[in-house]
Amino acid sequence: MKPINEMTLIFPSKSSNESLARVVAAAFASQLDPTVEELAEVKTAVSEAVTNSIIHGYENKIGEITMHCKLYSDSIEIAVTDKGKGIENVELARQPLYTSKPEMERSGMGFTVMEAFMDKVEVITEVGKGTTVVLFKTFKFLAG
């Protein structure tokens, strides 16, 4: 299936760009006229993925984050990619309450939130090379 629209945002892994990324993703998604609630869900999931790249992928060193968004007639696909340290055990990382940084008061709920707010979450990762998280969501009203 060919997307009806596409866009890419590339930015350094600064925490001030978290709000930029989620606002851009929501603005792009609003071309499909989703509900306010669906937009809030997209924003939250993007915020989780981008924050993970910043604090876990690059561990607060500055690296490049790419957000690639594809729009289909009734759905969106958002891929957030970092070239950071990668995830050794994805199954463990995706478990609710698992965090590698409890000392930073992280709750380990990021993946759980992404899964709750989106239809599907894919993780492609290689240790030492980086991580891509792909978020999929169909906008229900449009899908009928």
Next chain:
Amino acid sequence: MRLQNNIQLDNNKVAKGGYALDIKLSKRGNALIAKFYGELDDHTVEYARQKIENEMIKPAVKNIILDFSNLTFMDSSGIGMIMGRYKKMEKISGKVAIACSNPQIIRLLNISGISSVIPLHPDINSAVKTLRGE
């Protein structure tokens, strides 16, 4: 911690564009009330943590109410901050309550299990009453 391109926040207004977080502290009896304005994420959470921490260690503070009535966004960074404050208050036998009416934030509090340990209230008055045991 505020953005360099500091967005002015007047009394009760959320920053235009929502790039910042502001917290106003007040007291009602022995309860510390922290009113959040704007967005709570990884970028703004440290400001929230410090602002509340400095005040909650004072002996006159027995309970904390986190007022999210004017919070427009929150992600899991906020969950960690809330749980951190909750654990500290638990140690001194203090209570925490949350006032929130934003559906996205309420869902986040439900998914994370926060709402099963910290009572959620639709508004600040209801939170104050419950803490007083009314």
